[in-house]
Amino acid sequence: MEGLVLLVVFGGIAFAIAHFLGRKRQIGFGWSFFFCLFLSPIGGFITTMLSRKYYDPNPEPSKSKKVWGWILIVNFSLSALGPLMRLGSGNGDATALNALFMAIGFIGLGYYLIELSKGKNFNTEALTKTDE
């Protein structure tokens, strides 16, 4: 019951952040909501705030974002193996589930950073309107 309440509260906060902040930024609603759910609302909020409000149509490719993206993917893919094996063998507990959840969030962040390094606009609809 407690877990369900927490999930509803987290989901509500995640939705609010994604709707009111993420939707207006380059990150878009979807990614903002994903990070708020998987990296906690605080992590999601900070990631959303790190996203630009105005989209640069000719961005400079960022090597550091790409490198960090791959570091996150490799590191957290490996760290997700432990909890996955524990869950697979039936010895999984809440801690293993949390760790897996967090790992998925960071792998997502890695993928997001790699896409961002190419200058991708995740929120075409809102930001194209602003640019006009």
Added chain:
Amino acid sequence: MKDYYKILELEFGADILAVKKAYRRLALKYHPDKNKEPNAAQKFIEITEAYEVLRDPLKKSEYDRLYQAYFRTTAQDQYSEQSYEQTYKRKQQEWADFGREKAEECSSIPFEEFAKRLLKEISVGASYIPNAIAILFVGGGAIGMLTFLPNAFEDGGGLGLSLLLMIVGLGYLAYRLFLVAQADYKEERKRKILNNK
């Protein structure tokens, strides 16, 4: 006497920041490369002349004194008629020449380049509330962790080092958040000015 405040659509005594804002708005509107109306070039010269005087604290205070002497009868006792006439004529000519020179210099620049130069001067601050909250949050976390640092190093190097890394990470994150807020603020101001909002 030319009313520079009126030219810039300001009230007498407006501060330098307001003068700069008004100039940006009007100069972008009347730049001869953009505005093809017959009186635009003349208007641009007037705006530039007014701006060049009112943006300089020394010239502005000189002009304000002359302005008061000319437009406000209560302050006329500060100047005798003769000294006022002499000072005004000399200054007026000097300012007009300088303003015209500057206006010609600015008119020769294509509008896009002129706008780019002008908007470069925008002072920047992180004014968005969500950004400010995020910066305070992250920055506050870093500062909070700093208080635990001495004890962490006493207990053992490993804990202190990881705490130090976290502080550096949070500090860097706060700095990145500030940069994003700054860039967005600058972009928003540019768009507002270019759209004359």
